[in-house]
Amino acid sequence: MSFRKDPSNVTVSVNGKDVTIETGHIATQAHGSVTVRCGDTVVLVTVCSQPLEADRGFFPLTVEYSERMYAAGRIPGSFFRREIGRPSERETLVSRLIDRPIRPLFPKGLQEDVQVLATVISSDQQNEPDILSITGASAAIMLSPLPFEGPVAGGRIGRVDGNFVLNPTMDQMAKSDLNIVFAASRDALTMVEGEAEFVPEDVIIDALEWGRKEVQPLIEAQEKLRELAGKEKMSFTSPADDTELMEKVEQLALEAGVAEAMRIPGKLERKDARKAVKDKVMEALNADPAFAETPERLAPAADMITAVEKKVVRSRILEEGIRIDGRDTKTVRPIAIEPGFLPRAHGSALFTRGETQSLCVTTLGSSADNQRVDGLTGDVTKYFMLHYNFPPFTVGEVKPVRLSRREIGHGALAEKALRPILPAVDAFPFTVRVVADTLESNGSSSMAAVCGGCMSLMDAGIPIKAPVAGVAMGLIKDGDNYVVLTDILGDEDALGDMDFKIAGTAEGVTAVQMDIKITGLPTEVMRRAMRQAHDARMHILGVMAEALPAPREQLSPYAPQHEEVMVNPEVIRMIIGPGGKNIKAITSATGASVDIDDDGRVSIFAPTAEALSKARELVLYYDQRPELGKNYKAKVRKILDIGAIVEVMPNVEALVHVSQLDVGRVEHVSDAVQLGQDFVVKVIEINGDRIRASRKAVLLEEQGIAWTPEQTARPSGPREHRGGDRDREHRGGERRDRRPRRD
Numbered sequence: 001m002s003f004r005k006d007p008s009n010v011t012v013s014v015n016g017k018d019v020t021i022e023t024g025h026i027a028t029q030a031h032g033s034v035t036v037r038c039g040d041t042v043v044l045v046t047v048c049s050q051p052l053e054a055d056r057g058f059f060p061l062t063v064e065y066s067e068r069m070y071a072a073g074r075i076p077g078s079f080f081r082r083e084i085g086r087p088s089e090r091e092t093l094v095s096r097l098i099d100r101p102i103r104p105l106f107p108k109g110l111q112e113d114v115q116v117l118a119t120v121i122s123s124d125q126q127n128e129p130d131i132l133s134i135t136g137a138s139a140a141i142m143l144s145p146l147p148f149e150g151p152v153a154g155g156r157i158g159r160v161d162g163n164f165v166l167n168p169t170m171d172q173m174a175k176s177d178l179n180i181v182f183a184a185s186r187d188a189l190t191m192v193e194g195e196a197e198f199v200p201e202d203v204i205i206d207a208l209e210w211g212r213k214e215v216q217p218l219i220e221a222q223e224k225l226r227e228l229a230g231k232e233k234m235s236f237t238s239p240a241d242d243t244e245l246m247e248k249v250e251q252l253a254l255e256a257g258v259a260e261a262m263r264i265p266g267k268l269e270r271k272d273a274r275k276a277v278k279d280k281v282m283e284a285l286n287a288d289p290a291f292a293e294t295p296e297r298l299a300p301a302a303d304m305i306t307a308v309e310k311k312v313v314r315s316r317i318l319e320e321g322i323r324i325d326g327r328d329t330k331t332v333r334p335i336a337i338e339p340g341f342l343p344r345a346h347g348s349a350l351f352t353r354g355e356t357q358s359l360c361v362t363t364l365g366s367s368a369d370n371q372r373v374d375g376l377t378g379d380v381t382k383y384f385m386l387h388y389n390f391p392p393f394t395v396g397e398v399k400p401v402r403l404s405r406r407e408i409g410h411g412a413l414a415e416k417a418l419r420p421i422l423p424a425v426d427a428f429p430f431t432v433r434v435v436a437d438t439l440e441s442n443g444s445s446s447m448a449a450v451c452g453g454c455m456s457l458m459d460a461g462i463p464i465k466a467p468v469a470g471v472a473m474g475l476i477k478d479g480d481n482y483v484v485l486t487d488i489l490g491d492e493d494a495l496g497d498m499d500f501k502i503a504g505t506a507e508g509v510t511a512v513q514m515d516i517k518i519t520g521l522p523t524e525v526m527r528r529a530m531r532q533a534h535d536a537r538m539h540i541l542g543v544m545a546e547a548l549p550a551p552r553e554q555l556s557p558y559a560p561q562h563e564e565v566m567v568n569p570e571v572i573r574m575i576i577g578p579g580g581k582n583i584k585a586i587t588s589a590t591g592a593s594v595d596i597d598d599d600g601r602v603s604i605f606a607p608t609a610e611a612l613s614k615a616r617e618l619v620l621y622y623d624q625r626p627e628l629g630k631n632y633k634a635k636v637r638k639i640l641d642i643g644a645i646v647e648v649m650p651n652v653e654a655l656v657h658v659s660q661l662d663v664g665r666v667e668h669v670s671d672a673v674q675l676g677q678d679f680v681v682k683v684i685e686i687n688g689d690r691i692r693a694s695r696k697a698v699l700l701e702e703q704g705i706a707w708t709p710e711q712t713a714r715p716s717g718p719r720e721h722r723g724g725d726r727d728r729e730h731r732g733g734e735r736r737d738r739r740p741r742r743d
Contacts, residue, residue, distance in 0.1 A: 008229040012217035014038075014155075015166040017127070021139050021221055023229050032144030032231070036136040038167070040124035042071075045136030047144050049112040059106060063099040063116045065091050065133055067376050071123040077374040090375060092408050094118075094130045097154075098137045100515050101183035101191035105149040109239045114146065123376045126169040131156050134183050139222045145234040149519060151226075152183045152190050153218035157211045159199070164207050166214045170377070180204070180512065184212040186219050188520020192500075195416035198466075198508035201530035209523045245297065248288070249281060249304040250311075256280040258305070259312050265325035267355050267442045267490070268396070278305050310495040317476045317483055324491055325354075332471065332487045332536050337452075337547035339459045346559040347460025349548075351452030353487070355442035360452030361435050362460040364559045366593040366605030369431040383425055386415035386434040388449050394441045410446035411436070414470075417450045417503035417511035418457065421464040429603060430562065432462065443490040444472035450503045450511075455544060460559065461552035468510055469540040470503030473529045477518065484529045486536045500526070502533040506541055560593075560605045561612040567623035569600040574622045574651055582622070590615040624649040626683045626691060629707075631698060634681045636673050644673050646681060648693060656681060660694035663703075682707060 009022035020037045027033040030046035037043075052060070067090075069076045069083060076083055087095070098118060106114070118133035134154025141148045158168035158176035165172055173179060180194030189212055196204065261273035285291050285298055316322055321329055333354030342348040347362035371382040388411030392399040414436060422432065434456060436449030447470035454468045474488035475498035485492055493499050497518050503511045514521070555561075567575065575596065576583050583594055592606035592615035602619055606612035626632060626648055634646035634654070643657040661672040673679070673695075681693040682701075697707040 008225060010221040010225045010228070012221045014217055015214065017167065019132070019135075019218065019221070021136070021218075021225055023139075023143055023225060030140075031146070032140040032142070034136050034139045034143065034225075035121075036132040036139070037122075038132055039127040040122055041120070041127040041129050041132065042122035043118055043129045043132045043136050044121050045116065045118045045133060045140045047114065047116045047137070047140040047146065049114045049144070049146055052111045052113055055111065059103070059108075059110060059114075061099065061103055061106065061114045061116070063095050063102075063118075063137070065094040065098060065118045065120075065130070067091060067120040067123075067129070069376070071120045072125060072376040074376070074378075077379075088373065088375070089408055089412070090373070092405050093412050094133060096405055096409050097130060097181055097183075097191070097193060098134050100193075101134065101152050101154070102137055102141065102148075102150070104190070104517055104519065105152070107147050107149070107236060107238055110147065110236065112146065116140065120376065125377055126171065127167070128156060128170070129376075130154075131167060131181060134181075135218050135222070139225060142222050142226045143230050145231050147233055147236045150185070151219055151222040152185050153215040153222070154181065154183050155211050155215045155218075156181050157194075157207045159203075159207065164210050166211060178204075178207060180207060180211075182208060182211055184215055184219075185520050186216065188212075188522055189514070189526065190516060190520055192512055192514035193413075194513075195419070195511045196504075196509050197420045198505055198510065200508045201502075201534055202527070204509055204512065205523060205527045205530055208526065212523075242297065242300065245291070245301065246304055246307075248285070248291075249301055250308050252281040252284050253277055253305055253308045258308055262309055262313050262316075262324055262491075263326070270324070270491070274309065278302065281305055313491070313495050314476050314478070317485070318478055318481060321483070323485065324489055329483055330486045330532060330535070332539055335540065335543045337455060337544060339455050339548045344558055345456075346556045347456045347458070347462070347552075349452045349455035349459055351448050351455060352440075353444065353448055353451070354489070355440055356445050356448050357438070357440040358445060358448035358452040359437045359439055360449060360456040361437075362453075362456040362462070363433045363435075364460065364462075364555070365431040365433065366560060366562075367429060367431060367595050367603065368593050368605075369433075371431075383430075384415065384419055384422055384432045384434075386418060386436065386449070386453060387411050388414060388436045388438070388446065390438045390441070390445065394438045394445075410449065413446055413501065413511055413513050414449040414453055414503075417468055417470055418453055420510045421454070421466055421468055421505065422457075423463050423465070428463065429564075430462075430560065430605075432457070441490065443488050443493055444470075444501075446470070447472050447501055447503065451540060451544065455548060458548050458551040461555040463551055466505040466507065467541055467544055468503055468505055469537050469544060470501060470511070471533050471536045471540060473500040473502065473533050474498055475500070475516075475521075475525065475529070477525075482525060484525070484532050486532055498529075500529050500533070502530065502537070504537060506538060560607060561609050562603070562605050563612055563616060565602050565604070565616060565620060567600045567602055567619070569598065571623045571651055572596055572598070572600065575602070575619055586615055586618045589618065594619065622650045624652065626652060626654070626686065628683055628686050631680050631682050632693070633678060634693065636675055636677045636679075639669050639673070639675055641669065644669055646693060648681065648683065648691070652691070654681070654683065654691035654693040656693050656695055660684070660692075660696045663696055663699050 007025035011018050011020040021034050023034045027046050030048050032047040035044050116137050120129040131154040138151045142151050156167050157180045158165040159178035160175050177197040183191040256277040258277045261277050264270040336352040338350040341350040345361045346364050349360050351358050373380045388407050390407050434453045438445045450470035472488050474485035474492050474496040476483045477497045498516045500514045590611045595603040604615050606615050632648040634648045636644050637647050638645035645653050648654050658666050666672045680698045681695050682697040684694045685692040
């Protein structure tokens with residue numbers, strides 16, 4: 001007897017590829033579960049929830065994305081050979097991509113602990129699982145009893161040969177100048193994250209509007225699957241506001257000066273003023289007999305004070321166009337830039353915009369410093385890394401120092417923004433790491449990391465293609481009335497409806513990220529925000545150009561020195577030596593890093609110019625070429641009847657004919673030289689790989705007799721003929737002396 005129902009599935013075509021969403025086959029004890037399949041890529045997404053024991057003051061939604069290595073037929077490269085543990089950077093970033101579009105769609109006040117798990121269980125190495133996971137998360141929640149204002153669908157937009165491509169394969173992405181992941185509802189966009197290679201703003205907006213329309217079949221598929229197999233939704237009523245308390249809080253807050261407090265430009269001064277207002281309000285409420293008898297009634301008072309602050313700020317912006325710090329809606333905060341801030345760093349810049357400050361430092365390394373990441377598609381090598389840090393002192397707090405998802409996400413966005421301007425690896429084979437340490441924060445710290453990071457690259461002398469700047473845009477929307485804000489403060493982010501980060505050069509956009517707190521964002525709002533951001537970006541680029549017009553002409557003297565040399569591939573084994581003995585000796589003697597390709601290309605990274613010169617000399621020692629007419633110290637390696645085989649350079653041997661061993665006649669080779677003996681010889685003939693040398697020429701020069709080629713001409717006569725026969729034997733049977741015998 002089977003307890004399982006037949007699975008339900010819906011298949012739709014998206015960009016000519018079938019996408020199947022199925023439920024009821026596996027993971028049936030989850031409150032909602034689906035598998036989403038495109039090609040041979042399959043993602044399992046589940047959602048479970050349980051009631052909260054107590055109100056935590058926030059909605060405890062947890063989203064985890066993980067990739068099973070078996071999905072691509074691989075075994076994890078870690079010591080434990082397990083995937084479970086600390087998520088990779090990619091898994092963290094995809095978890096954020098799933099979380100951001102679904103979080104605003106849960107109703108406010110939902111007292112449920114919700115966990116969404118997305119697991120890649122099959123990968124065909126062509127169809128990306130991250131966008132399938134976004135759609136799968138929405139579908140699983142739609143099927144569950146949880147209230148949800150979905151569905152939403154995920155997609156990726158590429159542009160190949162000027163044409164938009166939805167959900168491109170990995171091969172297509174290699175040719176694309178656009179890589180934007182988005183989530184959309186039936187009517188609007190809900191999340192955007194991506195990178196581009198200097199693409200104009202209008203093209204990106206057109207791509208997003210096109211992509212939103214293209215993913216509509218996935219919206220319809222979720223609604224149909226909900227009709228087939230959805231569970232009954234739990235009863236939920238948004239908690240009713242205490243109208244009496246709300247009116248009292250608003251009255252007291254206005255009397256205590258909340259409007260004046262929210263006009264104070266300085267963040268810390270404003271924070272103190274807000275606290276003073278809150279203290280006055282709470283003191284008055286506790287003294288009011290109407291509320292003092294029921295203290296539990298005052299629990300939502302703090303949130304109500306925040307709501308009053310929000311109302312005051314938003315009304316002022318919408319009605320007067322004046323923001324918290326007194327700016328209009330389009331002005332960028334004052335900017336100060338100090339390139340070369342740190343004396344010993346390879347490149348550094350202190351970037352300050354308003355009360356947001358970022359210390360960005362660039363460090364150059366060799367190819368040995370590349371980051372190698374184990375993933376479904378195999379080992380990925382990263383030549384450029386940007387790491388963003390946000391210590392607690394940045395906002396005057398005391399917290400444990402931990403690497404958060406937010407820090408990983410902000411660093412990844414800044415890395416996307418700067419990656420397109422870096423020179424090609426072949427032309428600039430250094431590993432580049434930028435660290436952006438946020439020192440002060442009052443909004444837009446990730447975009448400060450972009451601007452400061454660019455300046456630190458230029459200070460390091462890296463020949464970037466063009467400077468990049470970034471700015472964060474905000475939104476205040478009330479019905480059809482809305483205002484777009486340039487370079488938002490932290491409070492404007494918290495009290496507003498959008499955080500839209502845009503980075504790029506004067507030519508076009510390199511990275512975008514959009515999060516919204518409303519159910520969707522119309523395209524015309526995004527287009528206006530993009531154009532307003534372009535004006536702000538051009539202003540910021542102008543300030544950056546004043547601080548440092550172009551990259552430094554030379555790398556920092558403290559940066560690694562690099563040079564590439566070509567050697568004969570046949571000598572690679574000698575450079576390496578038995579068990580790596582020789583190359584280890586070179587590294588130990590110079591501190592250099594030496595990388596050797598099979599084609600004979602040797603890349604040398606050294607800490608100083610002197611170390612580089614020494615390392616190059618030691619490497620080329622094994623790949624020397626003798627010059628005709630030049631003297632060399634030789635060592636006898638073999639004694640033959642016709643002469644001696646000597647080593648004039650590492651792995652380079654020459655024949656010293658018996659007639660060239662001494663000035664006088666030599667009857668037997670062993671009478672003139674011994675095995676292992678050192679003496680100086682002159683190279684007298686080079687014929688391809690065959691080299692002839694003469695000791696006689698050196699001895700004549702010591703007697704003051706200048707050497708000429710005729711003095712060391714090939715031997716003749718009976719003795720020489722016999723030597724020629726031996727020479728022929730030594731050279732594999734080829735008769736080199738073809739002149740007639742002379743008696």
